[in-house]
Amino acid sequence: MLCDETRAELKTFARRGLLCVDSRFGLHLIRGATLAKPNEPELAALTEMPVSTGSELIRAGRHALEMLGCETLLVTRGRQGMALFSRRDGPVFLPVYGSEEAVDVTGAGDTVIATYALSLAAGARPLEAAQLANIAGALKVQKSGTATVSAVELKTELEKP
Numbered sequence: 189m190l191c192d193e194t195r196a197e198l199k200t201f202a203r204r205g206l207l208c209v210d211s212r213f214g215l216h217l218i219r220g221a222t223l224a225k226p227n228e229p230e231l232a233a234l235t236e237m238p239v240s241t242g243s244e245l246i247r248a249g250r251h252a253l254e255m256l257g258c259e260t261l262l263v264t265r266g267r268q269g270m271a272l273f274s275r276r277d278g279p280v281f282l283p284v285y286g287s288e289e290a291v292d293v294t295g296a297g298d299t300v301i302a303t304y305a306l307s308l309a310a311g312a313r314p315l316e317a318a319q320l321a322n323i324a325g326a327l328k329v330q331k332s333g334t335a336t337v338s339a340v341e342l343k344t345e346l347e348k349p
Contacts, residue, residue: 208305209258210297219257222308225301226252227264239263242281249273260314262304262321264297266290270325272318280315285322290329299328299337 208223209215215224215234232239235255237248245263253261253273261273269284290296303324307317323345327337 206305206309208301208308210301215252215256221256221258223260223262223301223304223314224252224256224258225262225264225297225304227297228266231263245271246273246279249279262300262318264300264325266293270300270318270322272315274314277315280318282318282322285326287326287330292332292335293329295334296325296328300325303337303342 205222207221208225209218209221210225211218213230213233215226215230218224226234228239228245231245231248231252235248235251237244237251239245239248245265249261249263249271250273253275259275263271263273265271265284267284267290270282272280272282274280300321304317304321307320308314312320320342324337324342327341327345328335331337
C-alpha cells in the first residue's frame with residue numbers, strides 16, 4: 189500500500205515527464221504514469237476482465253489505459269511475448285523473442301520495465317522501447333535466479349544477423 193507521501197512524490201515525477209510503474213497487483217493505486225507494466229494475470233485482476241484471447245486482451249488493455257490514465261501499457265505475456273497499448277496508436281503484439289523455453293523468469297518483469305524506462309529516457313519511441321525490453325527480458329529468462337542483463341549483452345544480441 190502506498191502512503192500519501194509516496195503517492196504525492198510519484199505524481200510529482202509523473203508531471204516532470206517520465207514515470208514507469210510496475211506494482212504487483214497495485215497498479216490501481218497509481219494514475220497518470222508514462223507507462224504501466226502488468227503481466228496478464230495482473231491485468232485481469234486490475235480490470236476484472238478476462239484476457240485469454242487476443243480480443244479480450246485488447247479490451248482489457250484499453251480499459252486499463254483509461255483506468256490508470258497512463259500513456260502506454262506494456263503487458264508481459266510469458267511465452268506469448270508482449271502487448272503494447274498506447275493512447276495514440278492501436279495495440280501492437282510483440283512475439284516472444286528467442287527461445288520460448290525459459291530457464292528462470294525471476295526478475296524478468298523488472299528487467300523489462302528497467303529496459304523500457306531507460307530506452308524512453310534515451311529518446312526511444314514506445315514501440316522501440318518495448319522491442320528492446322522484449323529482447324532484454326528474453327535474455328534474462330535464459331539465466332538462473334535474479335540475474336541482470338548488461339548493455340554489452342543487449343548490444344551483442346542486437347548485432348546478431
